[in-house]
Amino acid sequence: MEKILDVKDLQINFDTFAGQVKAIRNVSFHLNKGETLAIVGESGSGKSVTVRSIMGLLANNAHVDNGSIDFKGKDLLKASPRELESIRGNDISMIFQDPMTSLDPTMPIGKQVAEPLLIHGSMSKKKAMARAEEVLELVGITNAKNRMKDYPHQFSGGQRQRIVIAISIVNYPEVLIADEPTTALDVTIQAQIIDLMKELQNKIETSIIFITHDLGVVAGIADRVAVMYAGKIIEYGSVDEIFYNPQHPYTWGLLNSMPTLDTSSDRLYAIPGTPPNLLNPPAGDAFAPRNPYAMEIDYEQMPPFYKVTDTHYAATWLLDPNAPKVEPPAAIKKRQEEYHQLVAEGKIQSSVKGGAKDGE
């Protein structure tokens, strides 16, 4: 599969009064053409910082200390501001979380949607407005023709998010980055926006990076999933592999602490403790202090990525050949049984079972 975006060994630090926060610690991932990659993690895990670095939108106190972001043969981290400007909003664009604050309240929506076209100088004003209308129609703003001159406050929250999406796709970007695009919305509106994004992906053949903390949303939209914790990716694989055959205890904990509609047990599983302070990141696996399965080595050395299948890797010492066999939580075991069942029935595809150690 063709890689459209390739991030390697990314390291980003923030200078603060308290010291240097190591926000992104050696993150590598890639985005295939036409797929949706979901990056999942809690607040502070580094998912937003990662994608903002792709867009060149990091805060002033952030500096990239290592790594490369390859987009069509060009390293975005070495691109000049002018080169980045021509890529941003054109080849790569972004949908932000809050539709209330990412629109200009004083500008009619038609003009806002046409703005990227005009900035990138690809067409005349008249043509740009016509395209804006077309795209607004495409994202489901009914009667777009007559609403071009309306202002954001005249639209509901769900419609505003549709407008934000229209702005981001008006140039038919090759990569679309969506940073928690549905978190501020109600479930019914959220479902509509997710359906819309899937539909658009087919129509304009874009590749999507979707950031969220909601595993339910991920299950519905992603082809592949990367799980982040404390500035690192700790597990990645196809959506089926992550949800039905997770390997890292943090992924287990996340999946386990969400009640499903048929959870009726007396207590929810809660991951104990809180995420580590990234001013002084721990030496070993950052999840170790909260991990009931942690071994001594988890506190001392960072685990490498172990290969589970050709597409599925997890950074946990539990996958080391010398590690003791552990029993995952009951709910996870149930998922794994379901996975083998589904694979046996041919309902989902499984990659070849891989060997022991990582070989990227």
Next chain:
Amino acid sequence: MANDSQKTPKKLIEVKHLKQYFNAGRPNEVKAIDDISFDIYEGETFGLVGESGSGKSTTGRSIIRLYNPTSGEIKFYGEDISKIKHKDMLKFRREMQMIFQDPYASLNPRMKVKDIIAEGLDIHHLVKNDQERDARVNELLDLVGLSRDHATRYPHEFSGGQRQRIGIARALAVEPKFIIADEPISALDVSIQAQVVNLLRDIQREQNLTYLFIAHDLSMVKYISDRIAVMHNGRLMELSTASEVYDHPLHPYTKSLLSAVPLPDPMYERNRHRKPYDDSIEHDGKERSLKEIVPGHFVLATDEEVSLYQASAEEYNEQ
């Protein structure tokens, strides 16, 4: 929490024909709550779900009298509190407390944790001296799983989950009977949400508390609630036990809402069929009220619609 004891549970809250209009009588009138009635029984968790703008938070705020209801009755242990004057409010506010959604905005940044928690103790004169006050604060910190050293710190030194624990300790300080929790976990991270929900459950069991749990996260509401009411456009659409509402929803709005809940299961998501909801059926001018379709299961309906809903309730039984 499912307290299926045979004796009839006591009604703690009775809401009758409550209306809460903003800008009443003016052109920009908003009918935030439009004639709702329900009871909350002692010891239960009553879940209130709905989308933003449905009136669920307004309902909670009207019950605790942060608003003055436009009309209707709110009874607390049989006493109508919808019209009591400011000076009499102190007494019932000791019995009724609130946990707010945003743990960042709901704690005064300039107060120490112990003063935040003890504010209610001071107002209600529940402690005689500083020693007693500190002892009670320590007790509460233990109860919500914070360390005693935290007492002299300020809110900014805490994470979201810890702040929500402080908010819970503050609510518990005056030993209330009834707690209104307005989206208490929606601002928290997934791994922290479960911690706070478990804490709320443990405390409920220990202190025999009654909760009104307001939320939009339907799977969490189902998990924590005994009974659930679904709210939309200021009205209650459906009310029943948690499992009835989820497994046997009757009103098309409830069905639509449930069909939109994303679940962490890719196979389910691939086969999911959303059921769109057309709210024009609410605007046909017919008089509707909550009708009992099957025992304990209420749906907003006209007299004629009752038999239709009964028929669909029976279909569930046949399955």
